[in-house]
Amino acid sequence: MTKQKKNAWAIFWAILAMLYFFLPMLGTFIFSLRMKRGVLSFMAYQSVLADSHFLESFRYSATMGIITVTISVLLLLPTVYWIYIKAPWMRAAMDIITILPFVVPVIVLVFGLIRTFGRPPFQLTLTAFGTDILMTAGYVIITMPYMYRAIDVGMRSVDVRTLTEAAQSLGSNWLQVLTQVILPNLRIAVLSGALICFATVMGELILGDFLVRPALGSYMAGVGRSKAYEPAALAIISYGLTWLCLGLIQYFSRGRQDGQLTGR
Amino acid sequence: MAQLELNHISKSFSGTIAVHDFNLAVETGEFISFLGPSGCGKTTTLRMLAGFEIPTSGTIRLDNRDLTLLPANKRNMGMVFQSYALFPNMTAAQNVGYGLKVAGKPKAEIEGRVNEMLDLIQMRDFARRYPNQLSGGQQQRLALARALAIRPQVLLLDEPLSALDAKIRLELRQEIRRIQQHLGITTIYVTHDQEEALSLSDRIVVMRRGVIQQVGTPQQIYNNPAGDFVAEFVGHINLLPVEVDQPRQGIVRLGSQLIRAGQFEHLNGRPVRLAVRPEELKSGFVEGANNLTGKIESVTYLGAIVRIRVDVDGHLVSLDMFNERALNIPAVGQPYAIHFPVGACWLTNGEKE
Amino acid sequence: MKNKQLNRKSGKDPSRWKSLIGLLPFFFFIAFFLVMPSITLFSGAFQDMDGQFTLANFSFLQNTFALKSYLTSIWVSLITSVIGGAFGFFVAYATTSGRAPRWMSTILTTFSGLAANFGGVPLAFAFIATLGRTGFITALLKGICLNGPDGAAICPFNPYDHGFNLYSVVGLILAYTYFQFPLMVLTITPALEGLKKEWVEASTNLGSSSAQYWRYVALPVLLPSLLGATILLFGNAFGAYATAQALTGGSIYLVTIMIGQQIRGDVLGNPNEGYALAFGMVIIMSITIFLYVMLQRKTARWIKS
Numbered sequence: 001m002t003k004q005k006k007n008a009w010a011i012f013w014a015i016l017a018m019l020y021f022f023l024p025m026l027g028t029f030i031f032s033l034r035m036k037r038g039v040l041s042f043m044a045y046q047s048v049l050a051d052s053h054f055l056e057s058f059r060y061s062a063t064m065g066i067i068t069v070t071i072s073v074l075l076l077l078p079t080v081y082w083i084y085i086k087a088p089w090m091r092a093a094m095d096i097i098t099i100l101p102f103v104v105p106v107i108v109l110v111f112g113l114i115r116t117f118g119r120p121p122f123q124l125t126l127t128a129f130g131t132d133i134l135m136t137a138g139y140v141i142i143t144m145p146y147m148y149r150a151i152d153v154g155m156r157s158v159d160v161r162t163l164t165e166a167a168q169s170l171g172s173n174w175l176q177v178l179t180q181v182i183l184p185n186l187r188i189a190v191l192s193g194a195l196i197c198f199a200t201v202m203g204e205l206i207l208g209d210f211l212v213r214p215a216l217g218s219y220m221a222g223v224g225r226s227k228a229y230e231p232a233a234l235a236i237i238s239y240g241l242t243w244l245c246l247g248l249i250q251y252f253s254r255g256r257q258d259g260q261l262t263g264r
Numbered sequence: 265m266a267q268l269e270l271n272h273i274s275k276s277f278s279g280t281i282a283v284h285d286f287n288l289a290v291e292t293g294e295f296i297s298f299l300g301p302s303g304c305g306k307t308t309t310l311r312m313l314a315g316f317e318i319p320t321s322g323t324i325r326l327d328n329r330d331l332t333l334l335p336a337n338k339r340n341m342g343m344v345f346q347s348y349a350l351f352p353n354m355t356a357a358q359n360v361g362y363g364l365k366v367a368g369k370p371k372a373e374i375e376g377r378v379n380e381m382l383d384l385i386q387m388r389d390f391a392r393r394y395p396n397q398l399s400g401g402q403q404q405r406l407a408l409a410r411a412l413a414i415r416p417q418v419l420l421l422d423e424p425l426s427a428l429d430a431k432i433r434l435e436l437r438q439e440i441r442r443i444q445q446h447l448g449i450t451t452i453y454v455t456h457d458q459e460e461a462l463s464l465s466d467r468i469v470v471m472r473r474g475v476i477q478q479v480g481t482p483q484q485i486y487n488n489p490a491g492d493f494v495a496e497f498v499g500h501i502n503l504l505p506v507e508v509d510q511p512r513q514g515i516v517r518l519g520s521q522l523i524r525a526g527q528f529e530h531l532n533g534r535p536v537r538l539a540v541r542p543e544e545l546k547s548g549f550v551e552g553a554n555n556l557t558g559k560i561e562s563v564t565y566l567g568a569i570v571r572i573r574v575d576v577d578g579h580l581v582s583l584d585m586f587n588e589r590a591l592n593i594p595a596v597g598q599p600y601a602i603h604f605p606v607g608a609c610w611l612t613n614g615e616k617e
Numbered sequence: 618m619k620n621k622q623l624n625r626k627s628g629k630d631p632s633r634w635k636s637l638i639g640l641l642p643f644f645f646f647i648a649f650f651l652v653m654p655s656i657t658l659f660s661g662a663f664q665d666m667d668g669q670f671t672l673a674n675f676s677f678l679q680n681t682f683a684l685k686s687y688l689t690s691i692w693v694s695l696i697t698s699v700i701g702g703a704f705g706f707f708v709a710y711a712t713t714s715g716r717a718p719r720w721m722s723t724i725l726t727t728f729s730g731l732a733a734n735f736g737g738v739p740l741a742f743a744f745i746a747t748l749g750r751t752g753f754i755t756a757l758l759k760g761i762c763l764n765g766p767d768g769a770a771i772c773p774f775n776p777y778d779h780g781f782n783l784y785s786v787v788g789l790i791l792a793y794t795y796f797q798f799p800l801m802v803l804t805i806t807p808a809l810e811g812l813k814k815e816w817v818e819a820s821t822n823l824g825s826s827s828a829q830y831w832r833y834v835a836l837p838v839l840l841p842s843l844l845g846a847t848i849l850l851f852g853n854a855f856g857a858y859a860t861a862q863a864l865t866g867g868s869i870y871l872v873t874i875m876i877g878q879q880i881r882g883d884v885l886g887n888p889n890e891g892y893a894l895a896f897g898m899v900i901i902m903s904i905t906i907f908l909y910v911m912l913q914r915k916t917a918r919w920i921k922s
Contacts, residue, residue, distance in 0.1 A: 002912035007711070007717070009707075009711075010710065010711035010716035010717040011711070011717050011721070013704075013710070013711045013717075014708065014711045014712065014718075014721040014722070014725060015716040015721075016704075016705070016708075017708040017711075017725055017798070017802075017872070018721065018724060018725065018728075020733055020794070020795065020798070021725075021728045021799075023747060023754065024743045024744060024746075024747045024748075024795065025743065026753070027743070027746055027747030027752060027753035027754055027899050028743040028746040028747055028753070029854070030753050031747070032746065033747035033751045042798075045769060072882060075643060075646055076643070078639065078642075079639070079640055079642070079643040082639035082640060083640070086636040086639060087631070087633075087636040087637060087639075087640065088687070090637070094840050096910070097647065099906060099910070100647075100651060101651065102852065102856075102902070102906055103899060103902045103903050103906050104651065104654075104899055104902070105654060105855070105856030105858070105873060105898055105899075105902060106856065106858065107858045107873045107876050107877055107880075107895075108647050108655075108658065108858070108876065108895045108898055108899060109651070109654060110880070111658060111876055111879075111880050111891070112653075112654025112655055112657050112658045112878060112895070113650070115654070115657050115658065115661070115892075116654045116657040129687075132708075133865045137649075137650040138650070139770045140646070141647075141649070141650050141651050163880055164642050175838075184899065194862040199734065203736070203737050203739065204737070205737050205738050205858070205859035205862070205863075206858055206859060206877075210877070210880055210881075217737065220738045220739065220742070221859075221863055222864070224741070224745075224794075225744060225866070226862055228751075231742040231745065231746070232742060232743070232745075232746035234739065234742060235739040235740075235743045235746065237739075238735075238739035239731075239735065239739065239743075240722065242731060242734055242735055243731060246730055246731055246734065249728075250727075258813075291621075314818075314822055315821075316818055316821075329696065335821075336818075336821045336822060337821045337822070337824050337825060337826060338824070338825075340821065340824070342822070342823075343818070343819065343822040345818070345819060347813070347815055349815030349816055349818065350811065350819075351817040351819070351820075351833075351834050351838070353814060353837040353838050354892075362820070362823055362825075362833070363823030363824050365833070366820075366823065366824055366825040366826070366833070367824050407819075410819075410823070411822075411823075414823055414824060469808045476716075492856060504743045613870075
């Protein structure tokens with residue numbers, strides 16, 4: 001009802017923030033166009049896209065992202081569902097457990113993973129496949145807080161207990177309830193969680209770098225050490241990718257999403 | 265000289281008129297209610313008094329001092345909000361003492377006044393509690409004490425009971441009246457609940473679409489409503505479409521039955537409606553009263569009263585009866601005779617609103 | 618229905634433990650990939666080379682190199698959480714309840730979501746491309762003239778000739794702020810929106826000035842959220858690795874960078890000291906997250922009422 005005065009200070013901070021957001025983006029974009037001396041061109045982008053290592057690492061990270069999302073959903077969806085139906089008293093404890101990945105920084109996690117599974121009896125780091133298992137496990141752990149929260153919020157909003165009781169009273173068994181009633185109602189929540197997971201995996205540096213797998217993050221770090229203009233192009237591409245994932249989430253959920261994605 | 269005067273107050277929000285030409289003079293110690301449906305401008309008027317809105321035109325005078333443009337924090341009017349608006353970070357005592365604290369009063373004085381106020385609302389034992397440890401009713405009493413602590417010249421209450429349970433609402437209603445009379449403080453009370461307005465007020469201002477419909481005592485408002493809107497909004501009423509039968513004798517016709525309604529030359533020839541409150545109607549036939557016959561359409565229990573609807577030549581007429589044990593409840597469809605005194609009804613110009 | 622009743626009654630009911638069966642895969646996963654690696658590090662932190670219990674590994678705190686890495690990490694995290702927190706708070710204040718034009722608020726809220734999630738290597742690249750030695754803004758600045766303190770014109774103005782260096786702690790703080798302040802905007806906005814309009818009005822009505830309202834009502838109500846959010850930013854910066862690594866090539870010794878080098882090749886000369894280093898990080902992060910959760914709960918209680 002009341003018309004708020006347009007506060008000069010508010011506008012000052014807003015403009016400062018927008019400059020902080022856009023100047024580096026703008027600077028990076030213009031810089032990325034300057035590869036060819038004297039003219040603006042997309043040469044840096046062509047150079048990146050023509051690099052077979054880029055495509056390879058992109059494909060690798062995308063595959064890892066999809067596998068991570070799949071495992072994360074398979075692990076967390078039944079777990080959260082079970083908690084809502086059978087063990088609601090566990091919810092407070094789960095909130096704490098799923099925040100634990102924040103307590104262990106990624107660099108510490110990867111340190112622990114290498115020292116635990118790189119030795120007998122596991123020796124997972126001996127083969128590429130074993131290392132990929134370790135990578136996926138790490139990704140699932142890193143992204144767990146986001147995925148858990150997305151699913152938890154979804155379950156809370158659809159009142160799964162009543163839905164389950166209704167479906168059971170109509171003769172469904174547990175599996176049918178989960179796949180035909182709960183999952184369709186949680187599509188958006190699961191999708192948001194999945195996109196956050198995916199974006200995180202695509203931008204992650206530490207796991208790929210220390211487990212020596214050809215992930216996108218490590219590839220970018222390598223390019224950064226050896227080239228001048230391509231990194232700027234990669235930054236823009238990466239910006240676009242994060243943008244796309246978040247845009248999709250906002251498109252699907254139309255709600256506020258918060259928290260951060262990348263393990264830095 | 266009235267203590268508080270509102271002269272030709274109008275307010276519009278980006279072209280929409282919220283309040284139009286509002287005039288009112290309030291005497292010291294008077295309890296005034298602004299009554300009306302949501303969007304009628306009652307809250308906007310209250311907020312203009314508090315200083316949260318500036319009138320588009322008109323003046324507000326308190327003790328003969330113009331405060332139309334005075335900032336809200338200089339007006340010395342205590343306000344109680346619908347949502348309590350207690351500060352969650354302060355104890356009950358700190359909330360009550362807040363106004364004195366920001367005014368820079370000495371500690372001892374604040375403490376004394378806070379205790380006095382907490383005693384007034386009988387909440388001394390809760391002084392150290394935080395708002396979230398108190399019930400809704402307690403929170404609102406505290407908000408009242410907080411508003412009164414600054415010794416305001418006028419107390420403003422914005423639908424203070426709407427957020428509370430029915431039972432608490434009734435209790436607190438009496439408490440508000442008790443405290444108001446005890447302190448003799450001028451009070452403006454905004455509500456959409458006609459029962460609250462009738463039971464609390466010295467005078468009621470009925471508003472509709474930003475315009476005052478009627479100002480009067482509860483009796484005046486209820487018994488002599490100025491227009492159909494007031495009649496319908498305050499209490500229940502039968503508004504029956506009647507045709508003028510014998511203008512000189514003051515007789516109208518409902519269906520085929522005649523009703524004596526008093527003088528109405530001014531309505532001659534125009535379609536009119538007969539207004540009569542359901543509690544004025546009784547069952548049976550009485551010589552000299554207006555008598556109607558019809559068939560029982562429905563019977564509804566409302567606790568203390570029973571509302572009977574009678575179909576009189578195709579028009580539904582409601583009558584309210586006390587729910588006594590001896591009451592003989594008629595069956596639906598049964599023929600039924602009703603009557604009401606000639607003086608209990610009046611005619612309106614029949615504009616459908 | 619029966620289960621529900623049983624569960625509610627039971628403190629020691631065996632069925633309560635039975636109801637955990639479905640959670641076994643989850644617990645197994647956590648135990649295997651989060652708890653076990655942590656235990657490896659923790660137990661290593663308290664063992665000497667022969668596997669005997671010792672506290673000697675924590676003598677790294679006497680190793681100026683390691684100690685300095687902790688101090689640098691804490692310092693950088695503190696600075697960026699305070700700067701990013703204050704900046705983010707003002708921005709959030711500007712965007713809530715229409716104090717800045719609506720289109721600005723929309724852009725800021727959307728970009729906060731993006732920027733808080735944008736970090737690591739690409740962020741470092743963006744800052745290098747913008748403020749690096751040959752970066753876009755550096756190049757722009759080189760093209761303009763400034764009057765120096767002695768009145769003489771400095772042409773061209775190269776910030777790198779005047780103490781600025783992106784590949785330093787200053788650059789690190791600039792880059793971290795890029796994701797720190799949007800995270801602040803995201804975490805503090807709900808708290809700002811939780812400030813009820815009626816509180817200002819009640820306060821004003823009781824005679825307070827705007828400053829008094831902020832001092833006695835708004836800031837105390839926001840304090841737990843502000844502290845909580847700032848602590849979250851601290852943790853966010855403290856655990857960061859990729860941005861620093863890519864920006865400075867590991868030349869600034871943060872704890873995370875130290876641990877990275879310890880993983881690659883025992884720079885400390887004692888693997889168990891590396892574990893102790895990591896253990897210390899987990900302790901600091903635990904305290905951080907614990908405080909954050911506690912403050913969040915306090916806030917939730919207030920905002921609910």
